[in-house]
Amino acid sequence: MYFVLGGLLVSLSTYLGSHGRGFFAALASTFPMISGVTFILIYVNVGTEPTISFAKHLIWLSPPWFVYVLTMLFGVERLGFWSAYGVAMTCYMLSVWMMRALLR
Numbered sequence: 001m002y003f004v005l006g007g008l009l010v011s012l013s014t015y016l017g018s019h020g021r022g023f024f025a026a027l028a029s030t031f032p033m034i035s036g037v038t039f040i041l042i043y044v045n046v047g048t049e050p051t052i053s054f055a056k057h058l059i060w061l062s063p064p065w066f067v068y069v070l071t072m073l074f075g076v077e078r079l080g081f082w083s084a085y086g087v088a089m090t091c092y093m094l095s096v097w098m099m100r101a102l103l104r
Contacts, residue, residue, distance in 0.1 A: 001037070002034070002037075005033055005034060005037065006034060009028055009029065009031065009033060009034070012028045013025045013026075013028040013029040016028060035058065038054065039051060039054065039055070042054055060099050060103060061096065061099065063095060063099060064091075064092050064095030064096045064098075064099055065092070067088075067091050067092060067095045068088045068089070068091060068092035068095075069088075071084065071087055071088035071091045071092075072084055072085065072088045075087055075088060
């Protein structure tokens with residue numbers, strides 16, 4: 001089920017983006033279907049507390065995601081796609097590490 005949902009969202013997002021529909025491609029990429037299914041499955045399997053923990057950590061991981069997207073936004077034209085992607089992923093992982101350190 002995860003594979004099919006993920007594949008559909010990536011395919012839809014890629015299709016829309018390649019046809020110049022950036023807004024709808026971004027919407028498909030950020031649509032909360034995967035996290036929604038995860039919420040449901042965590043809740044059904046183990047209950048409220050782990051579901052709340054998952055939600056809190058999603059919020060804490062939002063700033064690193066913004067760093068990643070902003071790095072891509074400003075880096076692609078300046079560095080080229082692959083270099084910007086490498087820098088963005090590095091910035092994302094460093095931001096995750098910093099958020100993790102703040103949560104301790």
